[in-house]
Amino acid sequence: MIKVGLFIPCYIDQFYPQVGIATLELLQKIGLNIVYPLKQTCCGQPLANSGAEREAIPICKNFVRNFSEFDYIVSPSGSCVYYIREHYNILDQTDQVKKVRQNTYELCEFIVDVLGMEDLKIEYPHKVGIHQSCHGLRGLKLGMPSELVAKQFSKVHQLLKKAKGIEIISLGRKDECCGFGGTFSVIEPEVSVKMGKERIRDHQINGAEIITATDMSCLMHLEGIIRRQNWDTKVVHIAEILNCNRL
Amino acid sequence: MIGHSEKAAQFLKDENRADWHDQTLWMVRQKRDRAAWSVPEWEDLREEASQIKNHALSNLDNYLLQFEEKVIGNGATIHWASDAQEFNDLILRIIQKNGAKKIVKSKSMLTEECGLNPFLEKNGLEVVDTDLGERIIQFRNEPPSHIVLPAIHLKKEEIGELFEEKLKTAKGNSDPQYLTAAARSHLREKFLAADVAITGVNFAIADTGTVVVCTNEGNADMGVHAAKIQIHCMGIEKIIPGTNELAVFTRMLARSATGQPITTYTSHYREPKAGGQMHVVIVDNGRSKLLGNETYRNSLKCIRCGACMNTCPVYRRSGGHSYNYVIPGPIGSILGPDSDINKFKDLPFVSTLCGSCTNVCPVKINIHDLLYDWRQEISEKKLLPLSKRYLMKITGIVLAHNTVYNLSGKVARWAIRNLSGELIYHRINVWGRERELPEVPRESFKQWYRKNTLERRSVNEQG
Numbered sequence: 001m002i003k004v005g006l007f008i009p010c011y012i013d014q015f016y017p018q019v020g021i022a023t024l025e026l027l028q029k030i031g032l033n034i035v036y037p038l039k040q041t042c043c044g045q046p047l048a049n050s051g052a053e054r055e056a057i058p059i060c061k062n063f064v065r066n067f068s069e070f071d072y073i074v075s076p077s078g079s080c081v082y083y084i085r086e087h088y089n090i091l092d093q094t095d096q097v098k099k100v101r102q103n104t105y106e107l108c109e110f111i112v113d114v115l116g117m118e119d120l121k122i123e124y125p126h127k128v129g130i131h132q133s134c135h136g137l138r139g140l141k142l143g144m145p146s147e148l149v150a151k152q153f154s155k156v157h158q159l160l161k162k163a164k165g166i167e168i169i170s171l172g173r174k175d176e177c178c179g180f181g182g183t184f185s186v187i188e189p190e191v192s193v194k195m196g197k198e199r200i201r202d203h204q205i206n207g208a209e210i211i212t213a214t215d216m217s218c219l220m221h222l223e224g225i226i227r228r229q230n231w232d233t234k235v236v237h238i239a240e241i242l243n244c245n246r247l
Numbered sequence: 248m249i250g251h252s253e254k255a256a257q258f259l260k261d262e263n264r265a266d267w268h269d270q271t272l273w274m275v276r277q278k279r280d281r282a283a284w285s286v287p288e289w290e291d292l293r294e295e296a297s298q299i300k301n302h303a304l305s306n307l308d309n310y311l312l313q314f315e316e317k318v319i320g321n322g323a324t325i326h327w328a329s330d331a332q333e334f335n336d337l338i339l340r341i342i343q344k345n346g347a348k349k350i351v352k353s354k355s356m357l358t359e360e361c362g363l364n365p366f367l368e369k370n371g372l373e374v375v376d377t378d379l380g381e382r383i384i385q386f387r388n389e390p391p392s393h394i395v396l397p398a399i400h401l402k403k404e405e406i407g408e409l410f411e412e413k414l415k416t417a418k419g420n421s422d423p424q425y426l427t428a429a430a431r432s433h434l435r436e437k438f439l440a441a442d443v444a445i446t447g448v449n450f451a452i453a454d455t456g457t458v459v460v461c462t463n464e465g466n467a468d469m470g471v472h473a474a475k476i477q478i479h480c481m482g483i484e485k486i487i488p489g490t491n492e493l494a495v496f497t498r499m500l501a502r503s504a505t506g507q508p509i510t511t512y513t514s515h516y517r518e519p520k521a522g523g524q525m526h527v528v529i530v531d532n533g534r535s536k537l538l539g540n541e542t543y544r545n546s547l548k549c550i551r552c553g554a555c556m557n558t559c560p561v562y563r564r565s566g567g568h569s570y571n572y573v574i575p576g577p578i579g580s581i582l583g584p585d586s587d588i589n590k591f592k593d594l595p596f597v598s599t600l601c602g603s604c605t606n607v608c609p610v611k612i613n614i615h616d617l618l619y620d621w622r623q624e625i626s627e628k629k630l631l632p633l634s635k636r637y638l639m640k641i642t643g644i645v646l647a648h649n650t651v652y653n654l655s656g657k658v659a660r661w662a663i664r665n666l667s668g669e670l671i672y673h674r675i676n677v678w679g680r681e682r683e684l685p686e687v688p689r690e691s692f693k694q695w696y697r698k699n700t701l702e703r704r705s706v707n708e709q710g
Contacts, residue, residue, distance in 0.1 A: 050622065
C-alpha cells in the first residue's frame with residue numbers, strides 16, 4: 001500500500017487545525033494510509049520570500065528528513081507545495097531531496113491527478129466563490145491563468161462543481177491576487193488590505209456566501225479584513241468543503 | 248527618499264482616485280487579453296519573440312557592428328555613449344555644433360533614464376515633449392507614472408485646469424477632444440519651429456541600419472519631417488537581426504501595451520532627408536553589465552510595452568510615482584536595483600509574487616522569479632534593516648527545530664488569546680491596523696493529532 005505523508009504548514013497547524021483535520025479525514029475516507037510525521041515544522045517559504053533563502057536551509061532539511069520516506073506528500077497549501085517543488089533547488093540534490101520535490105502535491109491536484117478522482121460525493125448547498133490562490137494557479141498550474149491564451153481549466157472547479165447543491169459564482173476578475181503575499185502583507189499593509197477588500201467585494205457583489213481557496217494564507221488575510229469590517233461573508237478552506245462528503 | 252510603501256499609502260488615501268486608477272488600467276489589461284486572444288498562435292509568438300531577443304542579446308557584439316556599418320552606409324551618423332553623462336554631452340554637442348536652439352522630442356524612456364531634458368534646459372535650450380501625455384507631465388514638471396501612458400495618474404479635469412493655465416483654454420472645459428485639439432495646435436507651432444527632433448527607438452534593425460519608432464500620435468514623424476536634424480536614441484538592447492524578426496514584435500507590442508492590433512504609426516527611419524542630418528546614438532548606461540549578469544540578463548529582453556504594469560495589482564493600487572525609479576512596476580523593480588541597489592532595495596519587495604507579470608510579458612521575462620532573486624541578493628548583501636535580519640535569524644531557528652517551534656506556537660497562541668486587545672493591536676502590529684488576527688485555537692493540529700490519533704491508537708492497541 002502506498003504511504004502518504006501529511007504536511008500541515010506551520011500557520012495552519014497553529015491557527016487553523018480544523019483545516020488539517022479536514023485534510024486528514026478526507027484522505028482517510030478515501031482509504032489512504034496517511035501518516036503525519038510529528039517532527040515537521042514549516043517548508044521554509046516565509047524566510048525565503050523575505051530574502052533569507054539561506055537561513056531557510058535548515059528548515060528545508062528538516063522537511064526532507066521528515067518526509068523522504070513517503071511515496072507521496074500531500075498538503076492543503078498550494079503555496080508551500082510550490083515552494084518545495086520550485087525552490088528546494090538550493091539544497092544539495094540528493095535522492096531524498098529529489099524524491100520529496102517530485103512527490104509533494106497540493107490536495108486538489110493530488111486528488112485529481114494522482115488518484116484520478118473528481119466526484120467525491122460532496123453535498124454543499126451554498127453559494128461559493130473560488131479564490132484562485134496565485135502560487136497554486138500560476139505556480140502549480142492548478143488551472144489556466146487568465147493571462148495565457150490557452151484552453152481554460154481549473155482543477156479546483158472540477159472538484160467543486162460535482163458537489164450536490166453547490167452554486168459556484170462567477171467573478172469580475174477571476175484570478176486576481178488577494179494581496180496577502182507573505183511578508184508583503186506587513187511590508188505594504190495599505191496596498192495589501194486594499195487588494196484584499198476588492199477581492200472580497202468581487203465575491204460579495206456576485207453573491208458568494210462563502211469564499212474558498214486552496215490556501216489558508218489568502219483566506220486568513222481575507223478573513224482578517226472581513227471580521228474587522230463586520231461583513232458576513234465566510235471563508236472556508238477547500239479541504240473543509242471536500243470533507244463534507246458521503247464517501 | 249520616501250519608500251514605496253509610504254508613497255503607496257499616500258496614493259491610497261484618495262480612495263476614489265485609487266479605484267479609478269485601478270479600473271482604468273484593468274480595462275487596458277482586458278483589452279490586452281482580447282487582443283492576445285485574437286491571435287491563436289499568441290503563446291508561440293511569445294516564445295519566438297523571447298528566442299529572438301535571446302539570440303540578439305547573445306550576438307549583440309556582431310549585430311551592433313553590423314548595424315553601425317549599415318547606418319553609416321545609409322548616410323547617417325552613429326554615436327556611442329557609455330553612460331548617461333556621455334550621452335547627454337553628446338546630444339548637446341550635436342545641437343550646439345549646429346547652432347540649434349529649439350528641440351522637439353517624442354517619447355523615449357532612455358532620455359528619461361539619462362535625465363536629458365533637465366540637462367539640455369540647464370544649457371539654455373528649449374525641449375518640448377510632443378507626446379500628449381508627456382507634454383502634460385512636462386507642464387507639471389513631473390516624471391511619467393507609466394512608460395506607455397505617462398499621465399495615467401491624472402484625470403481629465405486636472406488636465407483641463409493645467410491647460411487653462413498653460414495653453415489658455417476655456418475655464419472649466421475638460422472635454423478630452425477640446426483639450427487634445429488645444430494641445431495639437433500648440434504642438435504644431437513647436438514642430439514648425441524646431442531645429443532638432445529627438446526620438447526614442449523601439450527596434451533597431453541590424454541588417455538594414457533602420458530604426459523603427461512606434462507611436463499613436465504621429466508625433467515622432469511630425470518632428471522628424473519638420474526639423475533639419477533628427478536624433479534617434481537607443482539602448483544597445485534594441486537591436487534585432489532583420490525585418491522578419493520585426494514582424495513578430497510589431498504583432499505583439501501594441502497588443503500587449505494597449506490592446507491595439509498595431510500602433511497607429513510604425514515609422515522606419517533609414518537615411519537623412521535632403522540637406523538634413525540623421526544621428527543614431529547607441530547607449531550602454533549599465534546594459535552591458537546587466538548582459539553579463541546571468542541571473543538578471545533576461546530583463547534586457549524588455550520591449551517596454553508596459554503590460555506588466557497594467558496587470559500588476561500592486562502597481563494599479565499604488566501608482567507609478569510610488570516606485571521612485573524611472574521605470575515603475577514589476578520590470579522597473581528589477582531594473583531599478585540593477586542601476587542602484589542601495590537606492591532601490593525596497594522595490595523587489597513591492598510585489599506579492601503573484602506571477603501575472605510573467606504571464607503577460609510578450610518576451611517571456613520571468614519577472615516574478617527575478618524579483619525573488621533580487622530579494623535573496625539584497626538580503627545576502629545585508630541591505631535589509633538590522634531588525635529584520637535578526638527577526639529572520641530567530642524565525643529560522645524556531646522553524647528549523649520541532650521542539651522550539653511547538654513551544655513558540657503555544658506561547659504565541661496563549662498570548663493572542665489572553666493579552667488585552669490594546670496590547671495585541673498596538674500600532675507596531677502592522678497586520679492588525681486594518682485586519683483582525685485569526686481566532687486562535689487552544690490546540691494546534693499537532694496537539695490534536697497526538698491526542699486523537701496516536702493516543703487513541705495506543706489505547707486500542709493496549710485494549
